[in-house]
Amino acid sequence: MTLAVIADHYGQTFLEKYRHKLLPGHQKALKSIRSCRTPAAGMTLLECTACQRRDQRPMSCGHRSCNRCQNTDTTEWLARQRQKLLPVEYFMVTFTLPAQLRQIAWQHQRQVYDLLFREAAETLKSFGCNHKSLDGQLGMTGVLHTHSRRLDYHPHVHFVVPGGGINTRRREWRKLKGNYLFNSNNLARVFRGRLLKALNEAALLTPTLKKSLPELWVVNCQHVGKGEPALKYLSRYLYRGVIADRQITGHDDGQVTFIYRNSKTGAKEQRTIKGEDFLWLVLQHVLPKGLRRVRDYGFLHCRAKRRLNLIQLILQVMLKPLEPIIRPKHACRTCGCDMKVIAFRFTGFT
Numbered sequence: 001m002t003l004a005v006i007a008d009h010y011g012q013t014f015l016e017k018y019r020h021k022l023l024p025g026h027q028k029a030l031k032s033i034r035s036c037r038t039p040a041a042g043m044t045l046l047e048c049t050a051c052q053r054r055d056q057r058p059m060s061c062g063h064r065s066c067n068r069c070q071n072t073d074t075t076e077w078l079a080r081q082r083q084k085l086l087p088v089e090y091f092m093v094t095f096t097l098p099a100q101l102r103q104i105a106w107q108h109q110r111q112v113y114d115l116l117f118r119e120a121a122e123t124l125k126s127f128g129c130n131h132k133s134l135d136g137q138l139g140m141t142g143v144l145h146t147h148s149r150r151l152d153y154h155p156h157v158h159f160v161v162p163g164g165g166i167n168t169r170r171r172e173w174r175k176l177k178g179n180y181l182f183n184s185n186n187l188a189r190v191f192r193g194r195l196l197k198a199l200n201e202a203a204l205l206t207p208t209l210k211k212s213l214p215e216l217w218v219v220n221c222q223h224v225g226k227g228e229p230a231l232k233y234l235s236r237y238l239y240r241g242v243i244a245d246r247q248i249t250g251h252d253d254g255q256v257t258f259i260y261r262n263s264k265t266g267a268k269e270q271r272t273i274k275g276e277d278f279l280w281l282v283l284q285h286v287l288p289k290g291l292r293r294v295r296d297y298g299f300l301h302c303r304a305k306r307r308l309n310l311i312q313l314i315l316q317v318m319l320k321p322l323e324p325i326i327r328p329k330h331a332c333r334t335c336g337c338d339m340k341v342i343a344f345r346f347t348g349f350t
């Protein structure tokens with residue numbers, strides 16, 4: 001059972017029910033998922049290097065919301081992030097939008113997501129500069145998630161933060177002691193004030209909505225060890241959609257069943273809903289075109305390579321060269337040897 005099968009089976013019913021909600025990006029994503037690895041996505045013409053047999057294989061759609069594509073991009077991103085890992089403790093800080101702001105976030109996605117990134121990052125930066133033990137610039141990698149594990153709309157951003165900062169005045173690295181970064185409640189209060197101010201300046205916040213907001217927002221700050229496990233967790237949803245095919249257990253009588261892991265208990269649970277509603281759960285998380293889901297800040301930013309190199313020198317980090325990503329090869333169906341690509345065709349042919 002695959003997402004593409006579900007999209008083919010319930011695509012028309014989905015369009016009839018949700019057409020009024022769909023943006024151009026949603027329709028493009030649906031079309032890409034349905035055509036992925038079929039002649040509609042194009043064909044690759046191959047030739048065997050040994051027996052010269054020619055063959056053709058369907059191409060991938062390449063859409064970042066397709067759960068069958070972008071595996072190489074995920075691997076490359078992880079490899080680049082490993083080059084930035086430091087021998088310190090790491091923390092994951094999660095900033096969550098309250099339920100009362102989700103409708104505004106959905107209606108103004110590009111604007112609200114940018115503000116969510118900016119104000120969350122600035123909150124962490126201010127805590128790093130004001131911390132007595134740090135008094136320095138933090139580095140952090142943020143990844144936007146718009147879904148809960150049940151696939152409901154739930155915008156939040158995860159930041160993976162090394163437990164230390166660089167004091168640029170003294171050119172000195174300052175490391176935190178123990179497995180504690182910042183107080184979650186204090187982070188939440190500052191983040192709430194900064195984001196509400198930004199939303200108000202952007203004319204997105206009405207007085208009625210502001211009164212309905214809770215006083216205590218949710219910010220979770222937890223120790224994650226050496227950082228790589230957190231990066232692997234975040235990489236799952238960067239380029240390959242919000243659900244894997246293995247999570248879809250079947251569809252029957254117009255309903256689709258998928259499994260997910262309960263974030264509180266850790267136990268696997270099932271959810272069964274109508275096929276067209278399932279497609280909406282998946283496609284509502286398609287981001288606006290050009291919106292970056294992952295962003296680096298501080299000494300991990302791409303323009304701060306000199307600062308990162310200084311930190312690596314101070315901490316005596318031995319960098320391993322990036323290994324080339326080996327893409328899967330096509331094997332000849334006659335002799336089993338490797339086949340080379342000789343042409344692409346982007347229209348159906350026989």
